[in-house]
Amino acid sequence: MAKGKVSYSCGLDAAVDVVGGKWKPLILWALHEAGTRRFGELRRDVSGVSEKMLIQQLRELEADGIVHREVYREVPPRVEYSLTGLGQSLNTALLPLGQWGDDFMSQILRNREHPRTGPA
Incomplete structure (x- = not known):
């Protein structure tokens, strides 16, 4: 997700900007397969992602309107993520x-x- 004013050369450019990277498609797939998930569940579903990276990717997906974050005011606090x-x-x-x-x-x-070597 780019900050500031953004322009795209085509629809694929816009789509790749939203879903680009290793983790975002896997996060989207996990939410697609399992529906609403808590952070810890997502971390287990997306094998290999660090907590820091998962937080960052979820924030970007939320900012782009792809993921909804629901915070429940209870003790202990509960946060759930789902697809918009x-x-x-x-x-x-x-x-x-x-x-x-x-x-x-x-x-x-x-x-x-x-890998092949030389011209194809």
Whole structure:
């Protein structure tokens, strides 16, 4: 998420700005799969993410209107995260990309293990 005045060259540029990075798509998928989640549940669902990074990514997704943060005034305090309508539509757009990854994961791994050299 960029700060200040932003302009995009195309829709893909805007979408990648919102969902770019390693963790945001995984956070979106976790919320899609499980629905409303507390912070600790999300941290377990998104394997490998640090607490600091998860907080940062959730703040950016909230600022972009993708994730809703609900704070319950109780002891101990409870905070829950869920997808907004905009977030649900973004996940719908990401489904074909996830399917592509599932379909070609083994080929991608093979290519990374044995990179080609020289011109294609």
